[in-house]
Amino acid sequence: MFLIRIVYDDIHWLHRGPVDHPENPFRIEIIVDTLLKKNYWSKLVVEETVESNIEDLYSVHSREYVQWIIDECKRGFHYIDSDTYVTKHSFEVASRFSSKAREIGYKCLREKDIWFILARPPGHHAGFNGIAMNAPSLGFCIFNHVAVVVKTLLDHLDKVVVIDFDLHHGNGTQEIFWNDNRVIHIDIHEYGIYPGSGYVSENGGFRARGSKINIPLSKNSGDSVYAWILKKIVEPVLYKYKPSVIVVSAGFDPFIGEPMSGLKVSDKVFHLYGYFFYQLYSDGVVKSIVNVLEGGYDIGLRKGFIAYLEGLMGINRDYIIDYKPVDKRVYESLVNIMLKYHGLEID
Numbered sequence: 523m524f525l526i527r528i529v530y531d532d533i534h535w536l537h538r539g540p541v542d543h544p545e546n547p548f549r550i551e552i553i554v555d556t557l558l559k560k561n562y563w564s565k566l567v568v569e570e571t572v573e574s575n576i577e578d579l580y581s582v583h584s585r586e587y588v589q590w591i592i593d594e595c596k597r598g599f600h601y602i603d604s605d606t607y608v609t610k611h612s613f614e615v616a617s618r619f620s621s622k623a624r625e626i627g628y629k630c631l632r633e634k635d636i637w638f639i640l641a642r643p644p645g646h647h648a649g650f651n652g653i654a655m656n657a658p659s660l661g662f663c664i665f666n667h668v669a670v671v672v673k674t675l676l677d678h679l680d681k682v683v684v685i686d687f688d689l690h691h692g693n694g695t696q697e698i699f700w701n702d703n704r705v706i707h708i709d710i711h712e713y714g715i716y717p718g719s720g721y722v723s724e725n726g727g728f729r730a731r732g733s734k735i736n737i738p739l740s741k742n743s744g745d746s747v748y749a750w751i752l753k754k755i756v757e758p759v760l761y762k763y764k765p766s767v768i769v770v771s772a773g774f775d776p777f778i779g780e781p782m783s784g785l786k787v788s789d790k791v792f793h794l795y796g797y798f799f800y801q802l803y804s805d806g807v808v809k810s811i812v813n814v815l816e817g818g819y820d821i822g823l824r825k826g827f828i829a830y831l832e833g834l835m836g837i838n839r840d841y842i843i844d845y846k847p848v849d850k851r852v853y854e855s856l857v858n859i860m861l862k863y864h865g866l867e868i869d
Contacts, residue, residue, distance in 0.1 A: 616664040
């Protein structure tokens, strides 16, 4: 009997800005309320965050950046860039989630469960020195929790696969592991929006060519394209490398009706991805899955999150989704990257 362990801590309420800011505490409460209504909450093992250890942050961020966040939080509530706010408690809140991520990075190697960290603020846009890859802002993020998990795993594993299906490119994660060929980072995101990176040509540094697989999507790509990506990119990579742990930057803002999304993805796709990961786990291909919440601000949390979780729980909906390949330019680049660096053919 496997367990799904969910990290929820109401300390996240201390990171709270204007009521109209999309990254607000009600995001997490939407998830909790939906889990309660579905009678799923009692089926989960709920854990809180842990006392923060600043060394956990130094594993992925510079000391200067961490100190800057500490100093900014001392000033109380204000915006540190055009999108991202802090309060006097934001350092404590974000660092506690990062330290919990570090703990899970160790635990998942021996406990072999499925984890979901309901982290606030999110983290995949935060790079080594904060703003990453010439982005205009931190995009609501402070510390990169996924990167902390991955860095912890690299102390014990030769290969880690990160899958980021948030609407926006995970530029911070990419930057931190740009030159590390042990980290295969598959990032599915909308083309031409914040943070302005994630081109298919961005495939890794000199010693890590091909380890970063960016899949920028045009507006209205929808379910069929996501299903194609799962079948033709994600599945072959995971079956080839068979990583002990998959780390997922789980963003639900691609969902149709989400305020920032143009991709129009439905609950069918999120369930499809969740159920595929469950199958990998139940078949012993991977030993553990660590999910970290990134984006998702409204209906994506109400419907997309639940569909994905149901998939992870092994609930099979038998959805049928047609396949449609990505745009020709991206397709041709992916064919080359997959064959040249991974020995995998896309038919």
